[in-house]
Amino acid sequence: MKSFGGPVLILDRSDINTDEIIPAKYLTEVSKEALKAHCLEDLRLDGFSNASAAFTSARVVITRENFGCGSSREHAPWALEVNGITVVIAESYARIFRQNMFNCGMLAIELPRETIDDIMGFCGAYANSTCSVDWNGQALTFTGNTKSLIIPFVLNQFDHALVVSGGWVEFADANY
Amino acid sequence: MGKTITQKIFEAHLRDEPFEGTKVINLDAVFCHEITTPIAINDLISRNKDRVFDATKVKAVIDHVTPSKDTQSATQAKILRDWAHRNNIKDFFDIGANGVCHALFPEQGFVRPGYTVIMGDSHTCTHGAFGAFAAGVGSTDLEVGILKGVCAFREPKTIRIDIVGLMPQGVFAKDVILEIIRTLTVNGATDRVIEFHGAAVTAMTMEERMTLANMAIEAGGTSGVCMPDEVTVEYLWKFVKDEYQNNKVVALAAFKKWHSDPDAVYEKTIKIDISALEPLTTVGFKPDQVKKIKDCADVKVNQVYIGSCTNGRLSDLRIAAGVLKGKTIAFGVRGIVSPATPEIFKQANAEGLIQIFMDAGFCVTNPTCGACLGMSNGVLAEGEVCVSTTNRNFFGRMGKGGTVHLVSPASAAASALTGHLTDPRTYL
Ligand code: SF4
Numbered sequence: 001m002k003s004f005g006g007p008v009l010i011l012d013r014s015d016i017n018t019d020e021i022i023p024a025k026y027l028t029e030v031s032k033e034a035l036k037a038h039c040l041e042d043l044r045l046d047g048f049s050n051a052s053a054a055f056t057s058a059r060v061v062i063t064r065e066n067f068g069c070g071s072s073r074e075h076a077p078w079a080l081e082v083n084g085i086t087v088v089i090a091e092s093y094a095r096i097f098r099q100n101m102f103n104c105g106m107l108a109i110e111l112p113r114e115t116i117d118d119i120m121g122f123c124g125a126y127a128n129s130t131c132s133v134d135w136n137g138q139a140l141t142f143t144g145n146t147k148s149l150i151i152p153f154v155l156n157q158f159d160h161a162l163v164v165s166g167g168w169v170e171f172a173d174a175n176y
Numbered sequence: 177m178g179k180t181i182t183q184k185i186f187e188a189h190l191r192d193e194p195f196e197g198t199k200v201i202n203l204d205a206v207f208c209h210e211i212t213t214p215i216a217i218n219d220l221i222s223r224n225k226d227r228v229f230d231a232t233k234v235k236a237v238i239d240h241v242t243p244s245k246d247t248q249s250a251t252q253a254k255i256l257r258d259w260a261h262r263n264n265i266k267d268f269f270d271i272g273a274n275g276v277c278h279a280l281f282p283e284q285g286f287v288r289p290g291y292t293v294i295m296g297d298s299h300t301c302t303h304g305a306f307g308a309f310a311a312g313v314g315s316t317d318l319e320v321g322i323l324k325g326v327c328a329f330r331e332p333k334t335i336r337i338d339i340v341g342l343m344p345q346g347v348f349a350k351d352v353i354l355e356i357i358r359t360l361t362v363n364g365a366t367d368r369v370i371e372f373h374g375a376a377v378t379a380m381t382m383e384e385r386m387t388l389a390n391m392a393i394e395a396g397g398t399s400g401v402c403m404p405d406e407v408t409v410e411y412l413w414k415f416v417k418d419e420y421q422n423n424k425v426v427a428l429a430a431f432k433k434w435h436s437d438p439d440a441v442y443e444k445t446i447k448i449d450i451s452a453l454e455p456l457t458t459v460g461f462k463p464d465q466v467k468k469i470k471d472c473a474d475v476k477v478n479q480v481y482i483g484s485c486t487n488g489r490l491s492d493l494r495i496a497a498g499v500l501k502g503k504t505i506a507f508g509v510r511g512i513v514s515p516a517t518p519e520i521f522k523q524a525n526a527e528g529l530i531q532i533f534m535d536a537g538f539c540v541t542n543p544t545c546g547a548c549l550g551m552s553n554g555v556l557a558e559g560e561v562c563v564s565t566t567n568r569n570f571f572g573r574m575g576k577g578g579t580v581h582l583v584s585p586a587s588a589a590a591s592a593l594t595g596h597l598t599d600p601r602t603y604l
Contacts, residue, residue: 015362015462019570024551027211028241028248030218030255042572044461066363069396070570071549072298073212074314095367095398096298100314157195158328168328169219172320175194 001166002086002105004133006059008123008142009085013045016063017070018097020044022079024071032078039079055083060131062119063090067108068097077101087133089140091116102159103168107135109153122149135163178437180334181401182369185309185434189292191326200328201309204291206321208236209277212296214255216319228263229325235286236260237269237277240545241552249552275517275543278302278485282386283517285415289404289431294321299485299567300399301392305385306412307404307434309369312393332369332398333443334436335360339374341451346601348495349384350487350565350584352376353391354456356448358466366396368443371436376450377402382411383489390486391567394463404431455599457563458582461571469587470599478560479510480592481574482585483541484548487565488516490523492585496565497529499589499603500536506595511538512554514546536592550574563591 020043022035029035040051048054061080067090068076077100080088087107101108111119119142123129126144133140135155142149155163165171179187189201206229213236220226228234236256244250253270260268269280278299287293289307293300296318303310313327321327337356343349356370370392377385385402392400409416409427420427457469482488482496493515505511513533515521521543524530533540547554548566556562556578565588569580583591586600593603 017570019568019573023572023576024549027551028246028252030214030248030252032215042576044571066366066396069362070298070568072296072300072312072314074215074296074316077314092363092366094363094396096312096314100316103314103316156197158198161195168316168320169223169323172324172326176191176200176324176326 001163004087004107004135005131007057007128007130008060008062009054009058010120010123011043011045011048011061011063012120013063014065015069016043016067018068018073018076019070021068021076022073027073027075032082035075035079036082039083059084060087060089061085062116062123063088064116065091067093069094072096074100077104077106081106087131089119102162105163105165105167107133107163111151111153115151118149119151177441178439180371180436180440180442181307181403181434182309182332182334185290185292186331188290197330198328199331200326201292203294203321203325203327204233205286205293206234206318206325207277207281207293207295207300208234208256208318209240209297210238210252210256211240212315212318214252216296216315216322217255217259219319220323225323226262228265228322231264231266233325234265234322235267235281236265237274237280238271239274239277239280240549242274242542242544243271245552273518275520276485276488276545278386278390279489279516279520282306282382283519285412288412288416289408290434294318294327298393299390301397302386302390302485304392304399304401305382305389306408307401307431309399311398330367332367334369334371335365336371336373336442336445338445338447339372339376340447340449342376342379343450344453346455346586346604347450347453348584348586349380349387351453351456352450353388354458354466354582355450355453357391357395357464359446359448360395360464362394362462362464363396365392368397370395370397370400372400372402378405381491382407383491386489387486391463394567403435455584455587455601457587457597458569461569463567463569463582469583469597472597475581475597476561477509477563477591477595477597479512479554479556479562480505480588481512481547481554481562481564481566482588483514483516483546484566485516486567487585488514488520490520492565493520493524493529494527496585496589497532499586499600500593501532503536503593505537505592509592509595511536511592512541512547513538514541515543517543547574563588563597
């Protein structure tokens with residue numbers, strides 16, 4: 001099982017596509033590690049210019065609607081993973097990206113817009129906020145200064161089983 | 177209560193329901209290309225499971241970067257090629273026989289009504305044009321598909337699109353699907369299948385239906401689907417005639433049993449009237465940002481690309497060549513056309529279309545994804561604009577800092593002639 005939680009990286013925009021997460025020109029790589037330096041390098045987001053600096057500590061990405069739309073490339077979750085990101089929290093996802101995350105044993109947590117607003121507000125107010133993930137108890141705890149914010153979430157049974165198994169290959173191998 | 181075509185297909189293929197709402201289905205076909213499959217292959221090797229569930233149901237092609245452009249793409253191609261040979265995959269398409277997956281596989285008769293198909297490629301939804309459930313997946317789903325012949329889905333709900341009216345002159349299947357995406361928005365169909373109905377769809381050729389279904393994913397759709405009918409039977413006839421005792425009536429009846437029932441339940445039904453639709457183009461960087469092309473005539477063009485799994489088929493080349501015949505493209509515009517498969521290339525050549533493109537000043541490439549995703553040929557420079565018959569206008573999709581406008585082949589050809597976004601109707 002992967003480890004989850006840590007400092008947060010806020011990407012306050014909807015419809016961030018997988019070309020932005022990892023551009024097509026790096027898809028000829030056959031190792032996941034080679035994607036590391038290029039994750040989010042084409043992201044269109046005001047004030048965001050240095051992806052590698054953002055990734056030095058971040059472990060959790062918080063974002064808006066339809067994250068991971070476009071190309072089916074699993075290189076997108078891999079590029080996040082080799083940068084230490086194993087949890088994405090968003091208002092909604094593109095189907096394939098979401099499935100790819102759980103298939104790799106990672107978390108793609110969905111929360112309503114108002115809750116994402118609250119989380120972004122909290123993390124904006126307290127620099128160096130961190131997020132701890134109790135994926136079994138299905139709650140997120142954001143901590144900044146001495147304050148904290150607790151947010152419950154729901155994983156469906158299949159997604160939960162994929163995280164426990166470590167991914168879809170393991171689950172399928174045990175069951176089919 | 178009636179069922180949708182997707183519910184019928186899921187029922188017929190259900191392998192397991194490990195949890196409520198999670199359906200594991202058996203697969204009739206697993207398609208593979210050289211970008212998303214090699215990592216799955218390497219992972220299978222590392223797990224000591226280098227096998228395929230059924231070598232006759234796994235099909236593979238090298239199409240995205242071909243001929244290979246560098247050591248890395250050559251390595252990817254080699255991984256796929258060696259794997260296909262090692263695992264006795266007969267339907268493997270390499271240089272000389274290769275072309276864009278979603279044009280090549282249908283042309284080979286690999287998709288039938290009622291089939292379940294996955295591929296590590298988001299535009300796999302194209303194959304829903306045959307009345308199949310066809311979904312794009314990531315490399316892990318692909319890996320399990322290759323090994324076990326199954327894939328898990330939440331059973332998708334269905335959005336029914338009733339297209340009202342017929343396509344006006346100068347309006348093509350591409351314009352219709354852009355209008356649908358504009359209406360649905362880029363995530364309006366997430367986790368949904370889009371069913372296309374209406375007289376306009378019935379009147380469409382299989383090639384046009386593939387254009388329609390191809391872009392279902394641009395509204396977030398899991399698959400796009402058309403009801404299989406006489407047109408489907410005709411297209412597939414040479415592949416299925418033995419199966420149906422050389423009797424088209426029998427084939428049609430078998431195909432029609434997949435049709436959504438009249439009392440099927442849809443999540444929603446949307447009517448889209450196309451009788452007054454005008455040629456469209458995308459603006460901006462999302463495929464639901466759509467305008468009438470005539471209102472965008474101030475957009476200057478550096479490159480025009482005709483090709484891809486959306487609009488690189490023979491009928492597309494005929495339309496574009498019809499616009500270009502006897503004319504030359506504007507000074508400073510780079511025209512590139514990529515016939516989507518070798519068959520299409522040969523036919524286009526036999527019909528004199530290749531000559532027309534070359535006389536007009538177009539560069540004709542081999543069948544490949546090519547410029548569509550900016551990773552082999554036809555890459556844009558920063559700040560450049562490409563008018564393209566492809567399906568994605570993301571920022572930088574065809575080259576870092578480049579802009580893409582998605583249009584029909586007629587509009588692409590007309591824009592090549594003038595050097596700016598151009599309504600094709602005066603050229604038809
Ligand atoms: S033509 Fe473009 S969209 Fe179609 S499969 Fe190739 S890269 Fe993907």
